[in-house]
Amino acid sequence: MAKESSQHKGHRQRMRARVEQYGLESLEPHEALEYVLYITNTRKDTNGLAHALINRFGDFAGVLDASEEDLLTVEGVGPSTARMLHLLPQVGRYYTQCAVNGKKCMKTTDQLVEYLMAQFAGTVQERALLAALDGRSRIKGLFWLRDGTSDRVSLEIKDVVAAALKGGTDSVVLCHNHPNGVALPSREDLMATENIVRALGLVKVHLRDHIILTESEYFSMREANRLPFYDFQTGEMLRPY
Structure with a gap:
């Protein structure tokens, strides 16, 4: 040599x-x-x-x-x-997942989005991810749900519920990306979210947010007042829209 x-x-x-x-x-x-x-x-x-x-x-x-x-x-x-x-x-x-899991509190949506964007970096197709949070808003686990195409991913209720139960917490955040679009929910996104909120409510898990990401922007259904709420005691769905 x-x-x-x-x-x-x-x-x-x-x-x-x-x-x-x-x-x-x-x-x-x-x-x-x-x-x-x-x-x-x-x-x-x-x-x-x-x-x-x-x-x-x-x-x-x-x-x-x-x-x-x-x-x-x-x-x-x-x-x-x-x-x-x-x-x-x-x-x-x-590295990002290991550095944050169980350590850093996600006190704001911006902090959570920054962490989630790192998970989707380089992704060219739509994917869905569930983040399980503990009582102090720390990431306890991440669970990839499904891979889709460049403009669609299927949010299957059974997959979401199974991941939430595996996470072992009563608080989760759902996230999926729009790699070739804008960070706005489709009608299908809103309908799927309502069904997921209801299904998670039946197993006493609270969906804290559904976040849609692009490479540089995000849409939070909770912040936009588009996230339904399931009342554990009455079994009633409360729709803010």
């Missing part, structure tokens, strides 16, 4: 010193990717490879969202590099 040139070695040292002092966010996208590529390319100059990947997939996020098969079509990308890049978004989501 050829030895690393002194010029290249010095460049890596400067990059590492810069990240250590100012963080990864101080780098341009191609520089950040070049830096990440050091993990599996211990000797190789990764600057050219970083540019080739961004040219192929559009931007830093596009590279990480690419499949391993597509990554391998770029000259210089081997199986280890393709696997590492493809895993990074999953690692980020897993």
